[in-house]
Amino acid sequence: xxxxxxxxxxxxxxxxxxxxxxxxxxxxxxxxxxxxxxxxxxxxxxxxxxxxxxxxxxxxxxxxxxxxxxxxxxxxxxxxxxxxxxxxxxxxxxxxxxxxxxxxxxxxxxxxxxxxxxxxxxxxxxxxxxxxxxxxxxxxxxxxxxxxxxxxxxxxxxxxxxxxxxxxxxxxxxxxxxxxxxxxxxxxxxxxxxxxxxxxxxxxxxxxxxxxxxxxxxxxx
Amino acid sequence: xxxxxxxxxxxxxxxxxxxxxxxxxxxxxxxxxxxxxxxxxxxxxxxxxxxxxxxxxxxxxxxxxxxxxxxxxxxxxxxxxxxxxxxxxxxxxxxxxxxxxxxxxxxxxxxxxxxxxxxxxxxxxxxxxxxxxxxxxxxxxxxxxxxxxxxxxxxxxxxxxxxxxxxxxxxxxxxxxxxxxxxxxxxxxxxxxxxxxxxxxxxxxxxxxxxxxxxxxxxxxxxxxxxxxxxxx
Amino acid sequence: xxxxxxxxxxxxxxxxxxxxxxxxxxxxxxxxxxxxxxxxxxxxxxxxxxxxxxxxxxxxxxxxxxxxxxxxxxxxxxxxxxxxxxxxxxxxxxxxxxxxxxxxxxxxxxxxxxxxxxxxxxxxxxxxxxxxxxxxxxxxxxxxxxxxxxxxxxxxxxxxxxxxxxxxxxxxxxxxxxxxxxxxxxxxxxxxxxxxxxxxxxxxxxxxxxxxxxxxxxxxxxxxxxxxxxxxxxxxxxxxxxxxxxxxxxxxxxxxxxxxxxxxxxxxxxxxxx
Numbered sequence: 020x021x022x023x024x025x026x027x028x029x030x031x032x033x034x035x036x037x038x039x040x041x042x043x044x045x046x047x048x049x050x051x052x053x054x055x056x057x058x059x060x061x062x063x064x065x066x067x068x069x070x071x072x073x074x075x076x077x078x079x080x081x082x083x084x085x086x087x088x089x090x091x092x093x094x095x096x097x098x099x100x101x102x103x104x105x106x107x108x109x110x111x112x113x114x115x116x117x118x119x120x121x122x123x124x125x126x127x128x129x130x131x132x133x134x135x136x137x138x139x140x141x142x143x144x145x146x147x148x149x150x151x152x153x154x155x156x157x158x159x160x161x162x163x164x165x166x167x168x169x170x171x172x173x174x175x176x177x178x179x180x181x182x183x184x185x186x187x188x189x190x191x192x193x194x195x196x197x198x199x200x201x202x203x204x205x206x207x208x209x210x211x212x213x214x215x216x217x218x219x220x221x222x223x224x225x226x227x228x229x230x231x232x233x234x235x236x237x238x239x240x
Numbered sequence: 241x242x243x244x245x246x247x248x249x250x251x252x253x254x255x256x257x258x259x260x261x262x263x264x265x266x267x268x269x270x271x272x273x274x275x276x277x278x279x280x281x282x283x284x285x286x287x288x289x290x291x292x293x294x295x296x297x298x299x300x301x302x303x304x305x306x307x308x309x310x311x312x313x314x315x316x317x318x319x320x321x322x323x324x325x326x327x328x329x330x331x332x333x334x335x336x337x338x339x340x341x342x343x344x345x346x347x348x349x350x351x352x353x354x355x356x357x358x359x360x361x362x363x364x365x366x367x368x369x370x371x372x373x374x375x376x377x378x379x380x381x382x383x384x385x386x387x388x389x390x391x392x393x394x395x396x397x398x399x400x401x402x403x404x405x406x407x408x409x410x411x412x413x414x415x416x417x418x419x420x421x422x423x424x425x426x427x428x429x430x431x432x433x434x435x436x437x438x439x440x441x442x443x444x445x446x447x448x449x450x451x452x453x454x455x456x457x458x459x460x461x462x463x464x465x466x467x468x469x470x471x472x473x
Numbered sequence: 474x475x476x477x478x479x480x481x482x483x484x485x486x487x488x489x490x491x492x493x494x495x496x497x498x499x500x501x502x503x504x505x506x507x508x509x510x511x512x513x514x515x516x517x518x519x520x521x522x523x524x525x526x527x528x529x530x531x532x533x534x535x536x537x538x539x540x541x542x543x544x545x546x547x548x549x550x551x552x553x554x555x556x557x558x559x560x561x562x563x564x565x566x567x568x569x570x571x572x573x574x575x576x577x578x579x580x581x582x583x584x585x586x587x588x589x590x591x592x593x594x595x596x597x598x599x600x601x602x603x604x605x606x607x608x609x610x611x612x613x614x615x616x617x618x619x620x621x622x623x624x625x626x627x628x629x630x631x632x633x634x635x636x637x638x639x640x641x642x643x644x645x646x647x648x649x650x651x652x653x654x655x656x657x658x659x660x661x662x663x664x665x666x667x668x669x670x671x672x673x674x675x676x677x678x679x680x681x682x683x684x685x686x687x688x689x690x691x692x693x694x695x696x697x698x699x700x701x702x703x704x705x706x707x708x709x710x711x712x713x714x715x716x717x718x719x720x721x722x723x724x725x726x727x728x729x730x731x732x733x734x735x736x737x738x739x740x741x742x743x744x745x746x747x
Binding site for chain 2: 544546575576579580581582583585586587589591593594595596597606607610611612655656659
Binding site: 087102183184194210211219 | 315316319320321323328331332409410413415427430435436437441443444447451452455
């Protein structure tokens, strides 16, 4: 019983530190999510203009940034860019690195969302006198966004997990704090278990929401 | 414009001098990266098939365990699992080298995804096909072997190949528990030679060279599986 | 293939010469419940060698369930099935009946071809492989033997020219004919047809019924669940009218279809004729 109480006090004192890290994890997640969705939306829409060189560039961006490990990208942003005289702090480096690789994913997600819509929709919009711009804004995108919600949700879950990599560039998020804490206290197993629980707490509601969306879509079909 | 070109040429001129020096280290590192990738993918496949069968089993306890596992694997970063195994287990008396730890940790974490992929593949085959197998006198083992799994494999193959690419990228995490693979070497070289951008771009290119053929292969296999599967009974 | 064709002819000869009234399939007191719903309530039927029995009746009357109970795709709640004297899916131990092993049931199912309403061809196999799978992997014939047999069976249903195609490239009627060839390839003693034309577009019904009629003319034993009343009258030796999980009326087609005596049969047939 005493041991159990001790476990409780230790957990409480660890959590105090880890929760500060959780705030940073959320910041990195939100920052890179906004960046990734913006890149993805812009590039997916730009692809529909069918400008050949532009599409080739977009394809290269997607292929390269999906093929690179996140850790490599983060190191390039944090250590590599010093070569060209850019010294990023850990936090912006993590957000930019994760945002760039996420942008490639989101481009693919939005691309398949847009292409899932029948081209007749576009023609119908043209038939009632909409410009292609307005058709995209009022007809295509609203529907595409709804289709892409489940994959976007899954991407967000993956992103929360990927932020753990930012610990490697010394961004003070959960895992970074956990590493420092474990070298101070040697309570390693408990600390990493608590970390795992914290990540689960953050991803679980998202996972339920995605499952709910997918169930709804299946029922609808 | 010329100025930029000069700078670019200067950047590139480092490689001929440094490459012979890096070559041996990098080739060994590539081998380790491939070992970690292949090993953890194999672990993930085994775990995935078992979990998928457990999720579809009639036994409620097995189903519950499988669901629980998949839920955790979906929510906890692979890196946290690696740290837990590598730093958390030794105080409890369990010590493993970095490479086996990486293989086990990445395998455990990826296994949950693989399970969901294979389950979806199995569920995509209609129940009537199983019944048709029963009516021609097949055992359930024969039905799985000749009817359900070939189709499940065909359906899951593209997703499994994508998972393999993800595992290749995730193998870079093994550097953070000191497994001597590409990223660990890249970091070491960048701190000894003070050329982080050079080595990181080179290593990035190596990862792309490994990943892009895999994604091409995935597309090729998808087409081949579709037309040839019947002859492979 | 010819060897196989001969086996079949021999079986016909036996049927005609020796065992005019030999019983092939016997259903004794069959019951089937789904939860609290009684779908089959005490069904007893007998099918003679080379006889064709048509099961008709309104939807929900239990025809399909009866057919699926015969080869134990559904386990009966009560009652027994005998094929050629062989107790299906069960073994008698003293006075008790125990469920037989999966392997034994699988062997027994070989004697009963089954044709599904929705075909259920395997999409990853070619037409010929679909038909060859049973003789090859279940009956242990060589690949060549099995493929030759499959081709012969496909010829019987006039589908040999499509043997290299995958099922998805065929029309519903063509798929169903392949389904029939698949059932033939296991060289069954009896073929069970579960509404073989109900999933087809009207213009494709004829080709499938034509094939079934050809098989009937060869003297094969069959049980046929169908909504095609005219076809039942032309082909069947006996028509069984089911309603509410019971056999309401059975007899020669001329009696049951043209001269029904039971009120429920009269109403059902009247609705069909409009």
